[in-house]
Amino acid sequence: MPKDGGIGASTKRREDIRFLTGTGQYTDDINLRGQAHVAFLRSDVAHGRIKGIDTKAAEGMPGVVRIFTGADFEGVGGLPCGWQVTDRHGEVMQEPGHPVLAQGKVRHVGDPIAAVVAETPEQARDAVEAIAVDIEELPAVIDMKAALADDAPKVHDDLKSNLCYDWGFVEENKAAVEEAFGKAAHVTSLELVNNRLVANPMEPRVAVGDFAAHSGESTLYTTSQNPHVIRLLMGAFVLGIPEHKLRVVAPDVGGGFGSKIFHYAEEAFCTFAAKQLKRPVKWTSSRAEAFMSDAHGRDHVTKIELALDADNNFTALRTETYANMGAYLSTFAPSVPTWLHGTLMAGNYRTPLIYVNVKAVFTNTVPVDAYRGAGRPEATYQLERVIDKAARELGVDPIALRRQNFVTEFPYATPVAVEYDTGDYVATMDKLEEIADISGFEKRLAESKARGKLRGLGVNCYIEACGIAPSNLVGQLGARAGLYESATVRVNATGGLVVMTGSHSHGQGHETSFPQVVADMIGIDASMVEIEHGDTDKAPMGMGTYGSRSLAVGGSAIVRATEKIIAKAKRIAAHIMEASEDDIELKNGQFTVAGTDKSLAWGDVTLAAYVPHNYPLDELEPGLEETAFYDPSNFTYPAGAYACEVEVDPETGKVTIESFAAADDFGNIVNPMIVSGQVHGGLAQGIGQALLEGCVYDENGQLLTGSYMDYAMPRAEDVPFYKVDHSCQTPCTHNPLGVKGCGEAGAIGSPPAVVNAVVDALQRAGHTNVMHIDMPLSPSRVWKTMQG
Amino acid sequence: MSDITINVNGKPVSGPVEGRTLLVDFLRGAGLTGTHVGCDTSQCGACVVHVDGKAVKACSIFAVEAEGAEVATIEGQANPDGSLNVIQQAFQDHHGLQCGFCTPGMVMSAAALLKENPRPSEHEIREYLEGNICRCTGYHNIVKAIMAASGQDVSAIAAE
Ligand code: FES
Ligand code: FES
Numbered sequence: 040m041p042k043d044g045g046i047g048a049s050t051k052r053r054e055d056i057r058f059l060t061g062t063g064q065y066t067d068d069i070n071l072r073g074q075a076h077v078a079f080l081r082s083d084v085a086h087g088r089i090k091g092i093d094t095k096a097a098e099g100m101p102g103v104v105r106i107f108t109g110a111d112f113e114g115v116g117g118l119p120c121g122w123q124v125t126d127r128h129g130e131v132m133q134e135p136g137h138p139v140l141a142q143g144k145v146r147h148v149g150d151p152i153a154a155v156v157a158e159t160p161e162q163a164r165d166a167v168e169a170i171a172v173d174i175e176e177l178p179a180v181i182d183m184k185a186a187l188a189d190d191a192p193k194v195h196d197d198l199k200s201n202l203c204y205d206w207g208f209v210e211e212n213k214a215a216v217e218e219a220f221g222k223a224a225h226v227t228s229l230e231l232v233n234n235r236l237v238a239n240p241m242e243p244r245v246a247v248g249d250f251a252a253h254s255g256e257s258t259l260y261t262t263s264q265n266p267h268v269i270r271l272l273m274g275a276f277v278l279g280i281p282e283h284k285l286r287v288v289a290p291d292v293g294g295g296f297g298s299k300i301f302h303y304a305e306e307a308f309c310t311f312a313a314k315q316l317k318r319p320v321k322w323t324s325s326r327a328e329a330f331m332s333d334a335h336g337r338d339h340v341t342k343i344e345l346a347l348d349a350d351n352n353f354t355a356l357r358t359e360t361y362a363n364m365g366a367y368l369s370t371f372a373p374s375v376p377t378w379l380h381g382t383l384m385a386g387n388y389r390t391p392l393i394y395v396n397v398k399a400v401f402t403n404t405v406p407v408d409a410y411r412g413a414g415r416p417e418a419t420y421q422l423e424r425v426i427d428k429a430a431r432e433l434g435v436d437p438i439a440l441r442r443q444n445f446v447t448e449f450p451y452a453t454p455v456a457v458e459y460d461t462g463d464y465v466a467t468m469d470k471l472e473e474i475a476d477i478s479g480f481e482k483r484l485a486e487s488k489a490r491g492k493l494r495g496l497g498v499n500c501y502i503e504a505c506g507i508a509p510s511n512l513v514g515q516l517g518a519r520a521g522l523y524e525s526a527t528v529r530v531n532a533t534g535g536l537v538v539m540t541g542s543h544s545h546g547q548g549h550e551t552s553f554p555q556v557v558a559d560m561i562g563i564d565a566s567m568v569e570i571e572h573g574d575t576d577k578a579p580m581g582m583g584t585y586g587s588r589s590l591a592v593g594g595s596a597i598v599r600a601t602e603k604i605i606a607k608a609k610r611i612a613a614h615i616m617e618a619s620e621d622d623i624e625l626k627n628g629q630f631t632v633a634g635t636d637k638s639l640a641w642g643d644v645t646l647a648a649y650v651p652h653n654y655p656l657d658e659l660e661p662g663l664e665e666t667a668f669y670d671p672s673n674f675t676y677p678a679g680a681y682a683c684e685v686e687v688d689p690e691t692g693k694v695t696i697e698s699f700a701a702a703d704d705f706g707n708i709v710n711p712m713i714v715s716g717q718v719h720g721g722l723a724q725g726i727g728q729a730l731l732e733g734c735v736y737d738e739n740g741q742l743l744t745g746s747y748m749d750y751a752m753p754r755a756e757d758v759p760f761y762k763v764d765h766s767c768q769t770p771c772t773h774n775p776l777g778v779k780g781c782g783e784a785g786a787i788g789s790p791p792a793v794v795n796a797v798v799d800a801l802q803r804a805g806h807t808n809v810m811h812i813d814m815p816l817s818p819s820r821v822w823k824t825m826q827g
Numbered sequence: 828m829s830d831i832t833i834n835v836n837g838k839p840v841s842g843p844v845e846g847r848t849l850l851v852d853f854l855r856g857a858g859l860t861g862t863h864v865g866c867d868t869s870q871c872g873a874c875v876v877h878v879d880g881k882a883v884k885a886c887s888i889f890a891v892e893a894e895g896a897e898v899a900t901i902e903g904q905a906n907p908d909g910s911l912n913v914i915q916q917a918f919q920d921h922h923g924l925q926c927g928f929c930t931p932g933m934v935m936s937a938a939a940l941l942k943e944n945p946r947p948s949e950h951e952i953r954e955y956l957e958g959n960i961c962r963c964t965g966y967h968n969i970v971k972a973i974m975a976a977s978g979q980d981v982s983a984i985a986a987e
Binding site: 752 | 845847855859860861862863864865866867868870871873900901902904905911915918919920922924925926927928929930931934949952953954956957959960961962963964965966967968969970971984
């Protein structure tokens with residue numbers, strides 16, 4: 040049994056107390072003395088030229104402080120892109136400017152044109168309505184393939200075309216892949232759409248800018264997953280404020296799922312306006328604004344082909360994907376369909392030859408960027424769907440076909456440039472078959488039939504790559520940032536610890552799980568350890584929380600800093616107990632000298648560090664505080680197997696999830712309760728993508744799904760109790776905790792299971808021509824499919 | 828602008844409001860920021876409070892409509908000694924929250940449900956929560972927590 044509060048214990052979350060009593064501090068709960076409020080005038084057309092903006096009437100409205108337009112931002116930088124992709128011909132991607140407020144043209148519905156700062160939010164909104172904008176509407180490009188036609192209207196007049204890049208991976212393998220397809224005994228091909236999604240954290244984005252005239256320091260409070268990254272991007276590239284004059288605080292954040300990684304125009308605006316007006320400026324997004332200004336996710340159109348030999352071994356794989364970038368490049372957008380997607384195309388299988396082609400396209404839609412899983416769900420979906428289709432075409436069991444092709448020896452170097460350190464895909468599949476009771480399916484099928492329902496079973500595997508690193512490699516791949524994490528451990532005189540981490544918790548429970556790690560290392564109670572995060576004035580640097588990296592990278596930095604603390608504390612203890620440093624042991628918060636009965640409590644040593652009366656002052660500085668930066672040597676590779684059972688109503692096409700089972704291998708686990716919760720949430724998002732969610736634009740670029748009235752969020756009734764298991768554990772070999780990351784798995788692994796299950800249900804009911812249905816599998820889509 | 832007084836968690840809260848001021852904005856403006864705003868179409872339930880004992884989405888009524896009413900919010904739910912009440916405690920015990928943003932509305936909805944139906948089935952809970960969206964938990968642990976809060980044995984429901 041793990042020690043309560045130590046590694047492996049399902050310690051209850053300490054942060055829950057404030058959230059359950061209404062005392063959390065979210066950004067919108069911050070109200071600064073004298074603050075003014077912003078409302079943005081946003082484009083209601085998808086593409087147009089701004090002929091004129093008349094703000095006269097609005098300026099005279101009650102409470103209006105000032106109105107800003109693009110002209111006010113002419114000397115200010117645009118929002119930067121953090122990743123530069125080089126295409127198959129060795130050319131760098133086309134990278135358009137991204138102004139804070141529109142300059143000359145609007146490029147998507149929701150593009151900000153002007154901003155009113157007023158005394159109250161209502162006054163700001165009223166004045167926005169009084170601004171007259173003259174826009175000459177231009178033809179919009181919405182469909183990706185149409186956007187690449189020679190005569191297509193251009194989203195950015197100064198670019199050659201709407202093609203951002205044409206990426207090939209691994210380009211050198213292309214000919215060999217073609218050759219393998221020529222020799223294949225069987226080829227399965229599938230065209231599919233990975234539907235466009237909106238992340239929809241329940242807390243809408245908020246930004247509060249502040250400026251202290253006495254110190255010349257700007258502060259931004261913002262709903263961010265990575266305040267240090269925002270400080271760097273906004274300070275260095277947009278507003279020209281050095282880090283020592285800019286503080287970014289992301290307090291309690293109500294979910295992110297990727298959409299709060301990016302640097303947004305509203306953050307820069309509030310910081311800029313606060314400095315201009317010398318008073319705090321606050322913006323709170325409405326949900327409607329969130330739909331048209333938060334970066335969207337997914338939106339890939341793919342053709343995938345799998346080649347097999349006569350014994351059903353996978354021999355080659357090739358894919359062609361069109362990836363929507365939207366109207367501008369959001370912070371990490373170019374990396375999602377490339378390095379976060381192409382590198383995962385081997386999945387859990389020994390496919391020796393793989394070629395991935397991705398064309399990234401500009402359209403008159405909201406920018407698209409990382410959403411929970413980012414690239415990896417897209418890779419998993421197409422791969423696991425094409426394998427299911429191959430099994431069906433070949434008349435073999437889909438689980439057996441997968442097992443036959445599993446990678447079984449580690450480390451395994453894939454043909455798509457990554458090396459899996461550990462894994463056991465047979466074990467997770469065995470575990471899945473057990474928890475999902477696969478062998479009992481026929482009985483449940485008969486029961487469904489008796490009730491007049493169709494039933495189907497869908498199984499799939501997934502692998503993901505978390506904690507993207509090392510920095511020198513990602514730099515070569517085009518990242519304009521490092522991907523390490525930092526931690527500072529401050530031990531106070533009386534023995535308590537404050538850990539300042541660059542990771543950010545917005546639901547993941549770091550305030551509970553990180554202390555478990557530190558407390559375990561020292562052997563003290565977890566309540567003696569406090570986590571500070573979300574403030575650039577506290578942690579030295581931070582790359583933030585995304586890509587399931589917090590424990591694997593941020594946790595490892597904490598381990599490294601704590602190791603330094605322990606090493607120094609042992610030297611202090613050795614001096615006090617007049618022993619050799621090598622003989623000092625630390626266990627249960629007690630320092631002992633090996634082979635003697637001498638001992639010293641943790642608190643005695645920490646006190647000595649700050650009251651150094653008996654202290655090796657000639658060798659050591661007083662105090663006990665250490666910082667570590669951790670840069671991983673490889674990604675981590677969580678993997679697992681998922682099973683979904685559905686019922687389909689033959690009368691209406693409505694799909695219900697009857698059961699969902701997930702067997703994951705996350706390596707070592709610090710807090711199993713939190714890990715399960717992460718999987719549950721991911722599953723609901725994946726089920727949402729498969730059955731309910733879809734962001735739709737009409738051909739003119741009007742957003743048809745701009746509220747919860749028409750964008751279907753998964754609700755409690757849409758999902759079942761899940762069966763999740765993470766007892767298969769192959770620890771990561773290259774980080775000190777042996778952990779792999781668990782935040783995205785559920786969202787990555789679940790969509791193919793659902794779609795495989797629905798296709799299975801239809802097939803079993805005699806619809807033998809149905810090989811695929813595009814997500815979301817709404818009743819109308821399924822019903823239409825059944826009608827042939 | 829007119830001045831109104833609403834009894835919130837047993838204490839009078841007064842302030843000036845416009846005719847169009849929503850109850851949720853009145854509460855938040857009075858410093859009771861535990862009640863959240865997650866949407867603008869009365870769909871998400873982050874703003875649920877009790878008005879005269881009934882669960883109400885505080886974004887769907889005007890503050891003036893609640894004049895003189897008894898309003899209960901998340902800030903008033905803990906036991907008199909400050910400890911978590913049964914529902915709040917069940918949410919912590921069963922990890923029924925992650926980012927915490929939907930949580931006040933969930934707790935207030937759960938309280939209203941249990942008042943009406945002291946031992947709801949899984950299905951009844953899921954149905955009742957139709958107006959409360961959570962993006963983090965996948966609902967598993969929320970449903971479980973509400974079952975536990977109503978005294979039902981949840982040990983058979985997949986835990987970790
Ligand atoms: S804010 Fe009231 S229902 Fe969403
Ligand atoms: S806990 Fe984050 S929305 Fe429910």
